[in-house]
Amino acid sequence: NINVNTFDSQKEFKEFKLNSDGLLPVVVQDYKTNEVLMVAYMNEEAYNNTIQTGKMTYYSRSRKEQWLKGDTSGHYQYVKSLSIDCDSDTLLAKVHQIGAACHTGNRTCFYTEIVKKEYDDTNPLTVFSDVYNIIMDRKNNPKE
Amino acid sequence: NINVNTFDSQKEFKEFKLNSDGLLPVVVQDYKTNEVLMVAYMNEEAYNNTIQTGKMTYYSRSRKEQWLKGDTSGHYQYVKSLSIDCDSDTLLAKVHQIGAACHTGNRTCFYTEIVKKEYDDTNPLTVFSDVYNIIMDRKNNPKE
Numbered sequence: 001n002i003n004v005n006t007f008d009s010q011k012e013f014k015e016f017k018l019n020s021d022g023l024l025p026v027v028v029q030d031y032k033t034n035e036v037l038m039v040a041y042m043n044e045e046a047y048n049n050t051i052q053t054g055k056m057t058y059y060s061r062s063r064k065e066q067w068l069k070g071d072t073s074g075h076y077q078y079v080k081s082l083s084i085d086c087d088s089d090t091l092l093a094k095v096h097q098i099g100a101a102c103h104t105g106n107r108t109c110f111y112t113e114i115v116k117k118e119y120d121d122t123n124p125l126t127v128f129s130d131v132y133n134i135i136m137d138r139k140n141n142p143k144e
Numbered sequence: 145n146i147n148v149n150t151f152d153s154q155k156e157f158k159e160f161k162l163n164s165d166g167l168l169p170v171v172v173q174d175y176k177t178n179e180v181l182m183v184a185y186m187n188e189e190a191y192n193n194t195i196q197t198g199k200m201t202y203y204s205r206s207r208k209e210q211w212l213k214g215d216t217s218g219h220y221q222y223v224k225s226l227s228i229d230c231d232s233d234t235l236l237a238k239v240h241q242i243g244a245a246c247h248t249g250n251r252t253c254f255y256t257e258i259v260k261k262e263y264d265d266t267n268p269l270t271v272f273s274d275v276y277n278i279i280m281d282r283k284n285n286p287k288e
Contacts, residue, residue, distance in 0.1 A: 010258040020164040027171050027180055034178030036171055039234045051259065082259035086246050090183045092254040102230050110236040114154040115195065115226035128272030 007079065009051050013044040017089040023059060024091055028101065031080040031094035037101035038109040040069075042091065054079050056095055075099035151223065153195050157188040161233040167203060168235055172245065175224035175238035181245035182253040184213075186235065198223050200239055219243040 016024050023041040030037055040058040042050070046066055049057040053068075056077035060067035070076030077095040084091055102109040160168050167185040174181060184202040186194070190210055193201040197212075200221035204211035214220030221239040228235055246253040 007259045007261065025169060025183065027183060029178075029180060034173075034180075036173060036178075036180065036236055039169065039171060039229065054261070079259065080261050081257055083254040083257045085183065085253040086248055086250070086255070087253075090253075092180055104230050106230070109229040109231075109234075110227040111230070113225055113227045115151045115223065117151065117198070117224050128276060132272060 007051050007054060009047075009082070011084060011088075013042075013047045015088060016084065016091075017087060019089070021061070023061075024089070026056075026058065026091045026093055028056065028077065028093045028095055028097075030097055035108055036110060037077075037095070037097055037107070040067075050079060050082075056093060070098060073099065073103075075101065077101070151195050151198060153191075153226070155228060155232075157186075157191045159232060160228065160235075161231060163233070165205070167205070168233070170200075170202065170235040170237055172200065172221065172237045172239055172241075174241055179252055180254060181221075181239070181241055181251070184211075194223060194226075200237060214242060217243065217247075219245065221245070 013024075018024055019041075021041070023043055024047065026040050026042055028037045028040065029035065040056075041061060042057075043059040046057045046059045049066065049068070056069045056079060058067045058069060059065075076098045077093070078098075080094040080096060082091060082093050097107075100107050102111070104111075157168075162168055163185075165185070167187055168191065170184050170186055172181045172184065173179065184200075185205060186201075187203040190201045190203045193210065193212070200213045200223060202211045202213060203209075220242045221237070222242075224238040224240060226235060226237050241251075244251050246255070248255075
């Protein structure tokens with residue numbers, strides 16, 4: 001029930017600056033919450049497959065092959081937007097993530113916090129989304 | 145007027161898996177909006193400096209030296225949290241960004257959108273933050 005679209009890219013892969021392994025790092029972000037889900041890598045074939053299918057496709061460094069994310073798990077990532085950074089060496093993908101991004105079953109791969117400064121978490125965006133979540137919860141689970 | 149704190153990390157740098165250049169990629173995110181600001185790289189010295197000073201410090205691949213972000217521009221990044229991903233090869237930093245993250249003066253380095261799927265942008269989080277911005281604007285710029 002999700003439309004798969006073909007996109008046009010305003011840049012070709014050869015315009016990007018690759019890392020020492022000849023790959024382009026990709027930061028993957030939930031397009032609604034902006035949560036960072038994972039970082040993976042693309043070669044030219046993976047980039048072109050991503051553009052052509054609308055589904056995030058990477059180059060697996062361990063298996064050394066194309067990796068259509070979700071191909072085995074069903075946890076596809078549908079492309080919403082792609083942006084390249086100022087020195088053209090890192091891609092940022094905003095995606096509609098089906099299920100969990102992480103192979104561990106966690107929504108994000110970055111579930112291990114190793115440093116935390118106590119800070120006031122009552123920032124406006126959080127307050128509003130918290131209130132929204134309460135409203136939706138009351139709607140879904142009405143109390144008489 | 146911003147407190148600088150020293151942190152304890154729950155992991156040591158030697159526990160991380162480094163890339164082909166012996167560096168750790170770091171995704172840097174605004175701690176309030178979750179906007180991805182930039183990607184940079186750390187070596188052990190940069191990581192330890194970051195922990196000890198509470199200010200994001202990288203290894204400059206072009207200058208081949210420690211790079212205290214903001215040292216020349218004043219655009220420091222104060223650490224709010226650091227998370228490591230499931231395979232310990234990428235760090236996610238949530239920061240309080242002073243000024244612009246990008247050397248071009250843009251808030252984020254990812255200001256060049258190359259692919260965009262039209263999608264309904266009226267998601268709940270955006271609706272609430274839009275309303276909040278309108279309220280704040282009316283408060284700051286009251287109309288008689």
